[in-house]
Amino acid sequence: MGTFIVRRLLQAIPVVLGVSFAVFMMMHLLPGDPAIIMAGEAAQPAQIEQMRVNLGLNDPILTQYWRYITNAIRGDLGTSIRTDMPVRNEIFDVRFATTVQLALVATAFSMFFGLIIGIVSVVWRRSFLDILLMLIALLGLSVPNFWLGVILINFFSLQMGWLPITGWGTPAQMVMPALMLGIGGSAVIARMTRASMLEVFNQDYIRTAYAKGASERIVIFRHALRNAMIPVITVVGLQFGFLLSGAVISETIFAINGLGRLMIQSLMNRDFPTAQGAILVCSLLFVLVNMCVDITYRFVNKRIDLN
Amino acid sequence: MADLKMKGNHVLEVEDLHTSFATDRGRVDAVNGITFAIDKGGTLGIVGESGSGKSVASLSILQLLEGTTAHIRKGQIRFMGQDLLTLSRAQMRKIRGNRIAMIFQEPMTSLNPTMTIGSQIAEPIIFHQGKNRRQAWNAAVEMLELVGMPEPRKRARQYPFELSGGMRQRVMIAIALACGPDVLICDEPTTALDVTIQAQILTLVKRLQREMGTSIIMITHDLGVIAETCDFVAVMYCGKIVEYTRAFNLFTDPKHPYSKGLLESIPSHEEDSDENLKTIEGTVPSPYELPPGCAFAPRCPYAKEICHETMPELDGEPEQKVRCHIYQTTSTESPTEGGTVASYIQISDMWKGEELW
Amino acid sequence: MKSHKTAKNVQMYIGAGIVLFFVLVAIFAPLIAPYDPLEVVIPRRLQAPSSEHWLGTDDLGRDNLSRIIFGARVSLTVGVLATAIGAATGVIFGMLAGYFGGKLDSIIMRMIDVLLAFPGLLLALAIVTVLGSSTRNVILAVAIFAVPGFARIVRGATLNVKKLEYIDAIRAVGANDFRIIFLHIFPNILSPIIVQATLNVGGAIVTAAALSFLGVGTPPPTAEWGAMVDRGRAFLYQAPHMIYFPGLMIFLLVVGINMFGDGLTDFLQPKKSR
Numbered sequence: 014m015g016t017f018i019v020r021r022l023l024q025a026i027p028v029v030l031g032v033s034f035a036v037f038m039m040m041h042l043l044p045g046d047p048a049i050i051m052a053g054e055a056a057q058p059a060q061i062e063q064m065r066v067n068l069g070l071n072d073p074i075l076t077q078y079w080r081y082i083t084n085a086i087r088g089d090l091g092t093s094i095r096t097d098m099p100v101r102n103e104i105f106d107v108r109f110a111t112t113v114q115l116a117l118v119a120t121a122f123s124m125f126f127g128l129i130i131g132i133v134s135v136v137w138r139r140s141f142l143d144i145l146l147m148l149i150a151l152l153g154l155s156v157p158n159f160w161l162g163v164i165l166i167n168f169f170s171l172q173m174g175w176l177p178i179t180g181w182g183t184p185a186q187m188v189m190p191a192l193m194l195g196i197g198g199s200a201v202i203a204r205m206t207r208a209s210m211l212e213v214f215n216q217d218y219i220r221t222a223y224a225k226g227a228s229e230r231i232v233i234f235r236h237a238l239r240n241a242m243i244p245v246i247t248v249v250g251l252q253f254g255f256l257l258s259g260a261v262i263s264e265t266i267f268a269i270n271g272l273g274r275l276m277i278q279s280l281m282n283r284d285f286p287t288a289q290g291a292i293l294v295c296s297l298l299f300v301l302v303n304m305c306v307d308i309t310y311r312f313v314n315k316r317i318d319l320n
Numbered sequence: 321m322a323d324l325k326m327k328g329n330h331v332l333e334v335e336d337l338h339t340s341f342a343t344d345r346g347r348v349d350a351v352n353g354i355t356f357a358i359d360k361g362g363t364l365g366i367v368g369e370s371g372s373g374k375s376v377a378s379l380s381i382l383q384l385l386e387g388t389t390a391h392i393r394k395g396q397i398r399f400m401g402q403d404l405l406t407l408s409r410a411q412m413r414k415i416r417g418n419r420i421a422m423i424f425q426e427p428m429t430s431l432n433p434t435m436t437i438g439s440q441i442a443e444p445i446i447f448h449q450g451k452n453r454r455q456a457w458n459a460a461v462e463m464l465e466l467v468g469m470p471e472p473r474k475r476a477r478q479y480p481f482e483l484s485g486g487m488r489q490r491v492m493i494a495i496a497l498a499c500g501p502d503v504l505i506c507d508e509p510t511t512a513l514d515v516t517i518q519a520q521i522l523t524l525v526k527r528l529q530r531e532m533g534t535s536i537i538m539i540t541h542d543l544g545v546i547a548e549t550c551d552f553v554a555v556m557y558c559g560k561i562v563e564y565t566r567a568f569n570l571f572t573d574p575k576h577p578y579s580k581g582l583l584e585s586i587p588s589h590e591e592d593s594d595e596n597l598k599t600i601e602g603t604v605p606s607p608y609e610l611p612p613g614c615a616f617a618p619r620c621p622y623a624k625e626i627c628h629e630t631m632p633e634l635d636g637e638p639e640q641k642v643r644c645h646i647y648q649t650t651s652t653e654s655p656t657e658g659g660t661v662a663s664y665i666q667i668s669d670m671w672k673g674e675e676l677w
Numbered sequence: 678m679k680s681h682k683t684a685k686n687v688q689m690y691i692g693a694g695i696v697l698f699f700v701l702v703a704i705f706a707p708l709i710a711p712y713d714p715l716e717v718v719i720p721r722r723l724q725a726p727s728s729e730h731w732l733g734t735d736d737l738g739r740d741n742l743s744r745i746i747f748g749a750r751v752s753l754t755v756g757v758l759a760t761a762i763g764a765a766t767g768v769i770f771g772m773l774a775g776y777f778g779g780k781l782d783s784i785i786m787r788m789i790d791v792l793l794a795f796p797g798l799l800l801a802l803a804i805v806t807v808l809g810s811s812t813r814n815v816i817l818a819v820a821i822f823a824v825p826g827f828a829r830i831v832r833g834a835t836l837n838v839k840k841l842e843y844i845d846a847i848r849a850v851g852a853n854d855f856r857i858i859f860l861h862i863f864p865n866i867l868s869p870i871i872v873q874a875t876l877n878v879g880g881a882i883v884t885a886a887a888l889s890f891l892g893v894g895t896p897p898p899t900a901e902w903g904a905m906v907d908r909g910r911a912f913l914y915q916a917p918h919m920i921y922f923p924g925l926m927i928f929l930l931v932v933g934i935n936m937f938g939d940g941l942t943d944f945l946q947p948k949k950s951r
Contacts, residue, residue: 031791039807148688151939155931157883159890160906160924167913167920217429223384224424225417225444225495239434258797262887266910276799277891280806292795292803299796313434 018308025304032296033085036289037078045283051094085293091286095279100290103275109294111181112272115194115263116256118187122195124249127202134203135210136233147207153200158259162193162266179268190263197259198252205248209241216240243313250306254299331535332381332420332503333357337395339373339380341388348607350376350390352559355634358503363529363536365550365567367543367582371604373559374539378505381537382416399503418448421496425508427488431480437464437491438476444498463494468524486517493524500532507539522548543586547571552639555579558605558615560631565640575642577620614645622646689940695933699926703749712740714747714900723916733918735908741918744900745926751812751901752930756882759819763881764874766820767827772858772866774828775835785828792825801884805893812895815888819881830873834866868945875941879934886927902927 048064049056056064065071069080084091090100130150134143169176169189180186213219214237222236260273268274272291279287339351351373358364366374379385380392383404397404399420404412421444424430432440441460445451451459457476464472467490480488489509496504506525510518526549529536538549546553550567555576563576574580581600602619605611611618617627626645634643702709711731718738726733732741774785792800804818838844839862847857886903888894895901902923909919 027787028790028794031787032794035791035795036803039803042807044809151935152928152932155879155928155935157886157903157924157927157931159887159903160920160927163906163910163913163920164924167917171913217424217426218432220384221424221430221492221495222432222443223386223416224382224422226413226415226447227417227443228413231443231447236432236435240432254796255798258795258799258802261798261802262891265891277802277893280803281892288803288806292799295796295799296794300794 017311021304021307025300028300029297030082032300033082033293034078036292036296037081038074040285040289041074041077043283043285047094047283047285050283081289090290090293093279093284093287095282095284095287100286103287104272104290104294108270108272108275111269112257112260112264113298115181115187115190115260115269115271116253118191119194119198119256119259120249120253122191123198123202123252126195126199128206128245130199130203131206131210132233132238134207135214135237136229138207138211147204150200150203153196154204156196158193158197159262159266161196162189162263165189165193166266181267181269181271186267190267190269193266194256194259194263198249198256201248201252202245205245206241209244210237213237213241243310246310246313247306250303253302257295257299329360330357331360331400332537333396333398334377334381335396335398337377337380337397338393339376339385339390340393341390343389345608349393349559350607351380353395354554354556354559354561356554356561356564358535358537359551360502360535361529361533362552363538363550365538365540365546365553366556367540367546367553368556369541369604371558371607372556374541374556375507377556378422378507378537378539381505382420382422383412384416384422414448417444417496417501418499419501420503420505421499421501422505422507423489423492423496423509425511427485427492427512430492431488433480436477436479437483441476441491441494441498444495448499459498460494463498464491466497466528467491467494469494485513486520489513489517489521490524493521493528497528497532497534501534503535503537504529505537505539508541509538510545511540511542518545525549543571543582555582558607558610560615560643561634561641562616562643563641564634565642569640575636575640575647576616576644577622577646578616581619614643685940685943688936689944692933692936692938692940695929696937699749699753699930699933702746703753706746706750710740710743710746712743714739714743715898716740723912723919725916726918732922733916735905735919736912736916739900741905741922744905745902745923747900748902748905748923748926749930751895751899752882752886752927755812755816755819755885755895756878756934759816759881759885760823760874760877762816762820763823763877764827764870767824768831768863768870770824771828771831772835772862775832776839776854776858776862782832786832789825789828792821798822798884798887801888802891802893805888810893810896812899815885815894818888819884822884823877823881826877827870827873830869831866834869835862838862838865872938872942872945875934875938879931879938882927882931882934 046061048061048068048070051068052061052064069077072080081091088101090104092098093100093103096103130146134146137143166178166189170178176188177183177186181190210233219232219236222232227236258273260271261277262273263269264271264274265277272295276288276291276295278284279291334357335355337351337354338349341348341350354373354377356364356366366377368374376385376390379390381397381404383392385391392405395405399415404415407415431437438457438460441463442453442456445456445459446453449456449459461472461476464475469475469487469490475483475487480491483491492509504525509525510521513521522545525536528534536549538545540546546567553565553567553570554561555563555570555578557578563570563574563579565575570579571583574583578600585599600619601621605615605618611628613626613628613630614620614623614632617623620627624645630645632643632645634641636642636647716739718734720738721730721734722736722738724730724734724738730740730742732745734740735744770785770789774782795803801815801818801822804821805814808814808817844857844861847861852861885894886901886906889901889903890907892904892907894903897904905923906920909916909923912919
């Protein structure tokens, strides 16, 4: 197990390097010269050139990347062109925590409803209820979340006046963003849970459980669910990534001051260091979450795989 | 169909059981009217090829066919005189694992991979004997000891993946016998195991049967297992019992041509024997296209016209019944010269049962 | 079991019907649209649905129904083309990785891992920002976003087919690698590719619409459903119909695609679902 974790960590290193390089190159290709942006539109050519030298923009691209990555490892992600604040502070002071919270609340939401829907449809499998629930899951899977967000605002805030339109922090403020982000995830988890449970129901050990005199309830919750959760764990990990990127949309709609909004705003403003840092941090978080999921999966699956 | 006489000491009586599958191509009668009974402490073998309906019959007894397309269409399954088919789900649950238990073919997949051995054995004890977790756990450890598991305390805390196939089958036996059932159904208990382990498991089952007075239904395709464990044996072919007799008689004086075929296709262990191993010609007919007469007629070397037209009844003495026109018309006279099979019984004790087909 | 199967079949036909409807609308858009989708008529701005404008008008007085009809063209084009490009790229990389294995496999899969490390929409968002907002660039971004999914599935399927004995037999006869890959492996892994492609079209349409919603997708004034929802946000009070209908269209179309895809999965990969 220990060696597996070490190996998995080592495997993540080239991925992280690849991601950082890809992000770096993309920012480099962005139209717009950071030197001009920093020096101001009215600056003299000489001033701009001076700025280029100061920023190291005249160095070879790989030198620039190396400087960026070594600085990043020391915790220096550069300085925002727009606000002159260190990017690290822009990201980690408030926004990082907000976005992670958002993703966690949405994950909790989607797991809660996804598991309930999945289990209910398995208990009454092949009934009308099952078909209905799976149809609802299909709808949940298909609804564009940005539209759902706007519809939610229209209904809960404008029409009913129940929930605040913007912000993040109070439980009331969390309902709509979590709902908007979590519905797709619920649908995916519900479908996965159902499929996985039905698969498990065909296993010999389920028959053994019935042969012992176990009730349907015990078979489902003690024998089937635990085994069926193994593939579901992986899906939850992937969902977390979608939630991180979904944060771009929900933070835009609900004016939440998080990482996603920072990302899109800095991209639009050509604030390269900030955009670069935000994308990098998001990707690293995603890689980290998936690594944890992999390790958990491996840990749980070890019991099954070795025969 | 002639009834088998039901005696007072029968623990389990199955009468005219029909179990069918609904398939896309229509109804398939996997078990098509079988009748048998088991004495207290006795062992009945049910032997047949795969697809003969023997496993479906055993699953029907415990009504473990849920989730499949199979259903019991007709018949009675009387346990201690009570028809199990009239019981509610809750009442049936009190029978399963408690009064009637079952061991399955695949010890590798029949245990829950995410539960410890101990808690899996403890489960039926909790369900049926109302013991708390701690008591049930201790009982489980005792069961592990009883089935010959070394270091039972340590093993109880392990997961199935840490055990070998033979050890897992011991665990399955421990689970099945945890509540001291009256009847134990063994569905191909040794098929998936190594030859050397097979003998150990059969010896264990026989020992526990003696100690606990359990009746056993031994489902197998392996005549070696029958020879080692059974008092009576029912030979099944295409969902019907074609011969029912004492196990000893089956090996010394088989009546039905199919039984004879089965015996002749067992490899003789006499090294210098230059006789060729016989096989039964042809294949088992498709369950969708069963012949109108005797299902074995198309493969039967002795088949007459009547065999292809009408299905014979299971008939004969209470302790030896045959479903065959030829046997019934020629009465006691056997259609072939025996001989080859007589020698089988001598080697049956050391014979450990390779795959036959 | 039977009822479940029929329900799935019905689902598949309904899905196919919905998709076909949108395809026809897209093809015959100029014939069925009652107005010019780009014609700005300020006096009739923000009108609620009426007999003249069935789905109302937007803030520039453009007819919503006509814009939605033309929007079907953008969404379907983006969804299909992005999927086709993504599938072609992913299939080639996946087959190469799966068939040749070794170093090539490691290199390709590490590249795929890097693509996968960008959570969800983020990669497409970054790409469009870099390349600039245009429908063509949205297609490219969404295509790249789809590559890892195809590559992984195809690699797995290729590994399975490669194990089959007849592939060895063909190789023994002296067929070269590319012949084997395209003539013998590719046809055998077609079903998972078709299933993935179908389901991917739905995802691609939503992703493209989301990019437009965020203001980095298909640029105005082209009628695009995601952009229409975004525009409607500012007029949520006065004219909620501006967001209802375009979003509903995306929803409907994607539901249709997913229904069809689910049915197709059952049909082509019966083991996968029950």
